[in-house]
Amino acid sequence: xxxxxxxxxxxxxxxxxxxxxxxxxxxxxxxxxxxxxxxxxxxxxxxxxxxxxxxxxxxxxxxxxxxxxxxxxxxxxxxxxxxxxxxxxxxxxxxxxxxxxxxxxxxxxxxxxxxxxxxxxxxxxxxxxxxxxxxxxxxxxxxxxxxxxxxxxxxxxxxxxxxxxxxxxxxxxxxxxxxxxxxxxxxxxxxxxxxxxxxxxxxxxxxxxxxxxxxxxxxxxxxxxxxxxxxxxxxxxxxxxxxxxxxxxxxxxxxxxxxxxxxxxxxxxxxxxxxxxxxxxxxxxxxxxxxxxxxxxxxxxxxxxxxxxxxxxxxxxxxxxxxxxxxxxxxxxxxxxxxxxxxxxxxxxxxxxxxxxxxxxxxxxxxxxxxxxxxxx
Amino acid sequence: xxxxxxxxxxxxxxxxxxxxxxxxxxxxxxxxxxxxxxxxxxxxxxxxxxxxxxxxxxxxxxxxxxxxxxxxxxxxxxxxxxxxxxxxxxxxxxxxxxxxxxxxxxxxxxxxxxxxxxxxxxxxxxxxxxxxxxxxxxxxxxxxxxxxxxxxxxxxxxxxxxxxxxxxxxxxxxxxxxxxxxxxxxxxxxxxxxxxxxxxxxxxxxxxxxxxxxxxxxxxxxxxxxxxxxxxxxxxxxxxxxxxxxxxxxxxxxxxxxxxxxxxxxxxxxxxxxxxxxxxxxxxxxxxxxxxxxxxxxxxxxxxxxxxxxxxxxxxxxxxxxxxxxxxxxxxxxxxxxxxxxxxxxxxxxxxxxxxxxxxxxxxxxxxxxxxxxxxxxxxxxxxxxxxxxxxxxxxxxxxxxxxxxxxxxxxxxxxxxxxxxxxxxxxxxxxxxxxxxxxx
Numbered sequence: 101x102x103x104x105x106x107x108x109x110x111x112x113x114x115x116x117x118x119x120x121x122x123x124x125x126x127x128x129x130x131x132x133x134x135x136x137x138x139x140x141x142x143x144x145x146x147x148x149x150x151x152x153x154x155x156x157x158x159x160x161x162x163x164x165x166x167x168x169x170x171x172x173x174x175x176x177x178x179x180x181x182x183x184x185x186x187x188x189x190x191x192x193x194x195x196x197x198x199x200x201x202x203x204x205x206x207x208x209x210x211x212x213x214x215x216x217x218x219x220x221x222x223x224x225x226x227x228x229x230x231x232x233x234x235x236x237x238x239x240x241x242x243x244x245x246x247x248x249x250x251x252x253x254x255x256x257x258x259x260x261x262x263x264x265x266x267x268x269x270x271x272x273x274x275x276x277x278x279x280x281x282x283x284x285x286x287x288x289x290x291x292x293x294x295x296x297x298x299x300x301x302x303x304x305x306x307x308x309x310x311x312x313x314x315x316x317x318x319x320x321x322x323x324x325x326x327x328x329x330x331x332x333x334x335x336x337x338x339x340x341x342x343x344x345x346x347x348x349x350x351x352x353x354x355x356x357x358x359x360x361x362x363x364x365x366x367x368x369x370x371x372x373x374x375x376x377x378x379x380x381x382x383x384x385x386x387x388x389x390x391x392x393x394x395x396x397x398x399x400x401x402x403x404x405x406x407x408x409x410x411x412x413x414x415x416x417x418x419x420x421x422x423x424x425x426x427x428x429x430x431x432x433x434x435x436x437x438x439x440x441x442x443x444x445x446x447x448x449x450x451x452x453x454x455x456x457x458x459x460x461x462x463x464x465x466x467x468x469x470x471x472x473x474x475x476x477x
Numbered sequence: 478x479x480x481x482x483x484x485x486x487x488x489x490x491x492x493x494x495x496x497x498x499x500x501x502x503x504x505x506x507x508x509x510x511x512x513x514x515x516x517x518x519x520x521x522x523x524x525x526x527x528x529x530x531x532x533x534x535x536x537x538x539x540x541x542x543x544x545x546x547x548x549x550x551x552x553x554x555x556x557x558x559x560x561x562x563x564x565x566x567x568x569x570x571x572x573x574x575x576x577x578x579x580x581x582x583x584x585x586x587x588x589x590x591x592x593x594x595x596x597x598x599x600x601x602x603x604x605x606x607x608x609x610x611x612x613x614x615x616x617x618x619x620x621x622x623x624x625x626x627x628x629x630x631x632x633x634x635x636x637x638x639x640x641x642x643x644x645x646x647x648x649x650x651x652x653x654x655x656x657x658x659x660x661x662x663x664x665x666x667x668x669x670x671x672x673x674x675x676x677x678x679x680x681x682x683x684x685x686x687x688x689x690x691x692x693x694x695x696x697x698x699x700x701x702x703x704x705x706x707x708x709x710x711x712x713x714x715x716x717x718x719x720x721x722x723x724x725x726x727x728x729x730x731x732x733x734x735x736x737x738x739x740x741x742x743x744x745x746x747x748x749x750x751x752x753x754x755x756x757x758x759x760x761x762x763x764x765x766x767x768x769x770x771x772x773x774x775x776x777x778x779x780x781x782x783x784x785x786x787x788x789x790x791x792x793x794x795x796x797x798x799x800x801x802x803x804x805x806x807x808x809x810x811x812x813x814x815x816x817x818x819x820x821x822x823x824x825x826x827x828x829x830x831x832x833x834x835x836x837x838x839x840x841x842x843x844x845x846x847x848x849x850x851x852x853x854x855x856x857x858x859x860x861x862x863x864x865x866x867x868x869x870x871x872x873x874x875x876x877x878x879x880x881x882x883x884x885x886x887x888x889x890x891x892x893x894x895x896x897x898x899x900x901x902x903x904x905x906x907x908x909x910x911x912x913x914x915x916x917x918x
Contacts, residue, residue, distance in 0.1 A: 161515075167492075168492065168531055169487070169490060169530065171490075173494065174494055377492070378494050379493075380527055382527075383526075471600055
């Protein structure tokens with residue numbers, strides 16, 4: 101019930117929205133799936149969401165700068181998608197399991213993982229060093245859409261383990277993008293999840309571009325409508341609205357944890373930056389389109405809402421900006437201080453209990469490294 | 478903060494997964510500007526994208542190393558930032574901190590990029606101790622009245638040529654000696670382009686000046702020119718010609734082709750000429766020799782060179798020790814040699830050590846020529862086109878297969894008599910190979 105993407109006169113997308121771009125709160129909305137959505141947050145929780153959004157954006161900007169300065173190999177910025185990630189990330193309960201792409205820095209942050217972790221991955225220092233089981237957040241998956249199958253398998257597994265079916269049941273969320281929705285993996289995951297009634301939420305951040313390919317060239321129907329063909333509900337949410345993103349995800353997760361099966365959420369958003377630091381979005385989209393999305397910024401509307409409702413004053417906003425600045429500076433210093441990994445670590449974690457072949461390769465490589473002068477190996 | 482570390486140079490990073498260079502589009506700051514951390518300082522365009530680079534340090538712009546519009550290699554410094562501009566200025570002499578900083582030449586603004594090559598960690602020697610550099614001083618045990626013991630000079634191992642395995646294979650295939658190339662890759666490594674360029678120097682990019690094409694003289698062209706000049710003006714050349722009827726031999730080749738063993742072999746008149754030369758050399762070994770100033774070296778073996786026109790220009794690979802080869806082996810060697818040459822893969826070893834050369838000008842449709850000796854050889858045979866010509870055969874004028882042989886020889890070694898006998902024998906063999914074989918071998 102708001103305007104469509106871009107400046108053109110396309111049909112307006114119907115989506116669940118609880119906070120307008122101007123910061124007006126909408127009390128309740130019934131989605132295309134017939135469910136009524138709302139949120140009931142305390143002032144503290146509103147301030148917390150705002151803080152998350154600002155810090156996540158600032159850390160992301162710092163990572164982009166670090167890549168430009170040669171300190172990271174590549175970075176996939178989440179700029180513009182903060183609300184979809186923070187909203188869905190905060191909707192997860194402790195026991196829920198998330199399967200991210202390589203852009204879910206906001207979800208990672210909400211899961212309590214040290215934000216340095218994805219930076220060490222993209223600096224080539226490790227393969228992602230968080231423990232997926234501890235944080236209930238799987239490793240970043242670079243292969244487009246592959247994690248939807250992993251997530252579906254995991255969801256089928258927890259059903260067999262009897263962890264689904266009541267208020268404290270577990271649920272799984274799989275993140276992917278509009279581009280991945282055309283992948284065979286994703287469609288297979290939909291089929292398996294549907295047929296086995298897996299406790300999973302498919303959370304598609306439709307950021308309008310599969311790298312450079314616009315959504316019009318990817319699909320003839322709104323993505324969320326695809327779910328009906330597979331036999332489970334689909335709903336579109338304003339992905340730039342952190343409240344609606346939270347509400348829709350929370351409901352879908354609860355649906356799953358009660359054993360009611362999968363849901364597809366299409367979070368309608370916009371990637372304000374490049375696909376990754378390796379591409380140049382000005383080559384495939386118009387400046388006017390980016391401007392029209394700037395007017396729908398996910399953070400500005402929360403700030404406007406907080407100010408209007410007098411949930412917090414200017415000193416709060418200054419305080420959050422200062423916090424974000426401090427965290428980003430600390431992030432920078434820690435990235436620059438990261439030691440190069442020991443070359444032999446490449447052989448670790450290949451097999452849980454070692455393997456004769458890998459062991460002999462490790463020994464051979466150690467001897468090779470040892471053949472250099474001044475080598476400590 | 479010391480003067481050495483407070484001025485920091487920012488090197489152009491790889492902005493997008495494996496790029497090697499970027500073009501400076503626009504400087505957003507200038508020397509003397511005070512800048513903040515992450516303030517955009519420059520727009521750089523790579524093969525993938527035009528991006529703004531944010532400042533890595535806050536401070537004052539001390540120097541800018543590249544103008545807008547220049548292409549800069551990844552890793553090269555593009556800007557220097559004084560990270561503590563409120564401190565007293567750094568004296569220029571202090572910024573080059575002794576031996577640590579290699580010489581820098583001022584460019585554009587400030588100091589230029591380092592000229593020092595990237596270093597690689599040295600490998601330990603085979604016995605596990607570091608290889609001593611020749612200049613390394615060793616403490617000599619205090620032996621009484623010991624003579625001055627020179628530090629043992631450890632011979633430097635042959636310089637490691639850096640090249641990736643596929644490039645090494647390419648070089649081997651194309652006959653390019655890696656050790657002779659100057660690499661343009663990272664750490665001076667030899668790239669695929671380097672090898673390909675070395676393999677095709679005969680086709681340097683011509684430039685056009687006022688309608689005239691200017692082709693740089695290098696590679697095979699230069700080598701050919703040097704050899705020809707050296708040979709033509711040191712060895713006094715004599716050239717003799719002989720026109721012969723090769724009808725019988727051409728028919729003999731046809732019969733040869735029909736033999737079961739020879740079905741898959743390319744049999745050309747060149748094989749006949751090669752065999753004729755080898756048989757004639759056995760009868761006149763002095764033709765297969767080298768002038769060495771105060772002596773003449775007569776070779777006990779024949780490395781038979783075949784001049785071939787290739788993409789790379791004229792190359793003269795040779796078949797080693799042809800005296801031991803059967804006719805079939807000779808045919809195979811000839812075909813292999815020509816194919817290798819045509820595909821541009823002749824190796825330097827294939828081209829060195831020739832003792833006698835045949836130049837097959839007949840393939841170009843001409844009758845004969847006055848060939849120039851390859852340096853170090855004393856005779857060369859030009860083999861012309863075989864044509865149907867009116868010829869007196871058994872007292873009547875008949876259409877016969879006729880060709881002309883041209884033999885150039887070094888008159889310092891070979892007199893007219895020897896040269897003439899040799900050419901006549903070659904001609905006799907090619908006119909009637911069966912009889913010559915029966916009579917001479």
